[in-house]
Amino acid sequence: MASTQAAAATEQAPTKNPTLLAWVAKMAAMTQPDRIVWCDGSEAEKQRLTEQAVKDGTLIPLNPQKRPGCYLHRSNPNDVARVEHLTFICTPNKTDAGPTNNWMEPEAAYTKLSQLFEGCMKGRTMYVVPYAMGPLGGPSTKIGVELTDSDYVVLNMRIMTRMGKAALDMLGDSDDFNRGLHSTGDVNPDRRYICHFPQDNTIWSFGSGYGGNVLLGKKCLALRIGSYLGREEGWLAEHMLILGVTSPKGETTYIAAAFPSACGKTNFAMMIPPKEYAGWKIETVGDDIAWMRPGPDGRLYAINPEAGYFGVVPGTNYKTNPNAMETIAKDTLFTNVALTPDGDVWWEGKDGEVPEELTDWQGKPWKKGSTEKAAHPNSRFTAPMSNNPVLSGKANNPQGVPISAIIFGGRRSNTVPLVLQAFNWTHGVFLGATMGSETTAAATGKVGVVRRDPMAMLPFCGYHMGDYLQHWLDMQKSIPQLPKIFQVNWFRQDKNGKFIWPGFGENMRVLEWIVNRVHGRVPTQETLLGWVPRQDQGLNLNGLDLPAEAITEATSIKEDEWKSELKSQEVFFEQLGTKAPEALMLQRKLLIARLDG
Numbered sequence: 001m002a003s004t005q006a007a008a009a010t011e012q013a014p015t016k017n018p019t020l021l022a023w024v025a026k027m028a029a030m031t032q033p034d035r036i037v038w039c040d041g042s043e044a045e046k047q048r049l050t051e052q053a054v055k056d057g058t059l060i061p062l063n064p065q066k067r068p069g070c071y072l073h074r075s076n077p078n079d080v081a082r083v084e085h086l087t088f089i090c091t092p093n094k095t096d097a098g099p100t101n102n103w104m105e106p107e108a109a110y111t112k113l114s115q116l117f118e119g120c121m122k123g124r125t126m127y128v129v130p131y132a133m134g135p136l137g138g139p140s141t142k143i144g145v146e147l148t149d150s151d152y153v154v155l156n157m158r159i160m161t162r163m164g165k166a167a168l169d170m171l172g173d174s175d176d177f178n179r180g181l182h183s184t185g186d187v188n189p190d191r192r193y194i195c196h197f198p199q200d201n202t203i204w205s206f207g208s209g210y211g212g213n214v215l216l217g218k219k220c221l222a223l224r225i226g227s228y229l230g231r232e233e234g235w236l237a238e239h240m241l242i243l244g245v246t247s248p249k250g251e252t253t254y255i256a257a258a259f260p261s262a263c264g265k266t267n268f269a270m271m272i273p274p275k276e277y278a279g280w281k282i283e284t285v286g287d288d289i290a291w292m293r294p295g296p297d298g299r300l301y302a303i304n305p306e307a308g309y310f311g312v313v314p315g316t317n318y319k320t321n322p323n324a325m326e327t328i329a330k331d332t333l334f335t336n337v338a339l340t341p342d343g344d345v346w347w348e349g350k351d352g353e354v355p356e357e358l359t360d361w362q363g364k365p366w367k368k369g370s371t372e373k374a375a376h377p378n379s380r381f382t383a384p385m386s387n388n389p390v391l392s393g394k395a396n397n398p399q400g401v402p403i404s405a406i407i408f409g410g411r412r413s414n415t416v417p418l419v420l421q422a423f424n425w426t427h428g429v430f431l432g433a434t435m436g437s438e439t440t441a442a443a444t445g446k447v448g449v450v451r452r453d454p455m456a457m458l459p460f461c462g463y464h465m466g467d468y469l470q471h472w473l474d475m476q477k478s479i480p481q482l483p484k485i486f487q488v489n490w491f492r493q494d495k496n497g498k499f500i501w502p503g504f505g506e507n508m509r510v511l512e513w514i515v516n517r518v519h520g521r522v523p524t525q526e527t528l529l530g531w532v533p534r535q536d537q538g539l540n541l542n543g544l545d546l547p548a549e550a551i552t553e554a555t556s557i558k559e560d561e562w563k564s565e566l567k568s569q570e571v572f573f574e575q576l577g578t579k580a581p582e583a584l585m586l587q588r589k590l591l592i593a594r595l596d597g
């Protein structure tokens with residue numbers, strides 16, 4: 001059998017790359033698929049795979065009158081989100097993985113998963129999926145090859161990455177590609193592992209068919225392996241959106257922003273400014289991941305390594321994100337949303353009346369008034385970024401865009417003010433390192449617990465978090481024109497638990513202040529936390545129906561809250577042990593001194 005696989009892997013392969021051919025043959029010998037298909041990313045292939053997926057029930061075609069080119073997928077109800085407790089960083093030493101990751105010794109992990117992969121593709125097809133993370137031909141772009149037995153994964157990867165012949169051609173005969181092996185197995189949580197081997201540029205994923213566990217280009221390569229490669233090669237792989245803000249005078253400023261999951265990154269990246277900002281434009285370069293490296297002019301340049309969006313569906317509507325609604329109007333795959341009787345999709349928070357009857361995300365009848373969710377809270381859309389009406393013209397620029405500001409944000413009902421600017425890069429890294437975000441019911445069931453999520457990378461850093469923060473500090477030596485760093489908090493609540501700040505398009509007012517600060521146009525007021533908008537020359541609040549005391553509350557800095565905040569940050573730094581960067585410990589001491597001053 002092994003020789004048959006090896007032969008098959010070689011005969012029909014559209015490449016002569018010896019390393020790639022040998023690796024595919026070796027994986028095929030282990031998994032023993034009935035057939036091997038090399039994906040070319042063509043339209044014809046998409047049609048073929050889609051028809052096959054509809055035939056085998058993986059995809060349900062939606063009404064082309066309502067949603068042309070769109071399909072619905074229902075995952076196994078035991079397989080509906082990233083599985084952090086089953087995600088492992090398998091570096092040679094446990095220390096290298098660090099205290100924020102699950103670790104497995106590499107050989108033990110290979111042995112354990114080899115036993116699961118052995119013969120798992122009998123009766124199945126192995127798809128060989130070459131893909132590029134980044135614009136084709138770009139200096140920052142990385143090539144991956146995912147071997148998978150899921151046509152759903154192939155169709156998603158075609159949207160999310162530059163997948164197929166173009167990627168294979170870019171790889172040529174190089175052995176510098178990420179080796180991804182995935183099988184849905186029997187979709188059993190007891191036999192589900194997502195293992196990363198950064199030292200081997202390898203990812204093995206077994207037993208899931210969902211999202212970030214199986215679309216290996218996204219969280220696995222672009223962040224966990226990417227962050228490890230970035231440290232080795234002198235760049236940054238970050239969980240950040242990238243947007244461009246263009247003023248009425250035509251000046252465009254590019255900004256990267258890190259928010260933990262479910263804090264509205266996609267909404268922010270596609271924001272529509274309020275009417276008071278006529279002539280201003282926000283354009284999306286990326287909604288989730290940024291790869292940033294120093295450019296020849298001394299600035300920090302960012303690319304979006306992805307070609308699509310894998311966004312949260314519930315809560316998306318024409319009020320919260322009209323551009324997202326346009327983006328998912330065609331050629332989109334929906335996962336775990338509800339189905340209407342006339343073949344459209346529905347989800348909680350969608351515009352318009354709640355339908356009387358639906359088929360829920362598990363395929364069961366659902367009636368209006370049910371206490372059960374019709375769409376799963378983590379239901380997702382997979383849509384081409386080319387559908388986005390406000391896609392930046394620079395989204396496919398191989399060199400990326402120059403970043404003038406980096407924003408760190410989190411979901412905090414108190415303590416953190418609406419916006420502040422860091423005193424310098426090192427202070428800004430401290431702000432990013434100490435980011436916290438309150439958990440929401442959709443994520444864990446407990447609401448309001450502050451989870452430390454440094455730079456929104458807690459689940460996505462591929463090595464020791466202390467070393468990662470030190471890498472951020474070290475990077476400033478190679479970026480003569482450093483971006484300015486800011487912290488925002490859209491989620492502060494009043495004493496009745498209501499959000500004080502309206503958020504959504506009104507966040508443009510904070511963005512404008514940030515742009516003005518980047519171009520040195522407005523003075524600031526110094527506080528113990530950093531620089532904040534001045535009362536007289538601060539945020540543009542024209543037309544905003546918000547009482548003065550609300551603004552005061554949203555921007556307030558309360559010493560008692562910060563004393564307990566600093567206490568709660570202690571645990572995070574203790575966790576880093578001796579790898580906690582000295583420069584950040586000094587920033588902590590300075591803040592404590594300012595608080596006690």
Ligand SMILES: O=C(O)CSc1cccnc1C(=O)O
Nearest residue numbers: 081082211212213261288310
């Ligand atoms: O649940 C999943 O596998 C998706 S998680 C995800 C998807 C797109 C963008 N960001 C995230 C995330 O958890 O940060």
Ligand SMILES: [Mn+2]
Nearest residue numbers: 239260261288
């Ligand atoms: Mn994300």
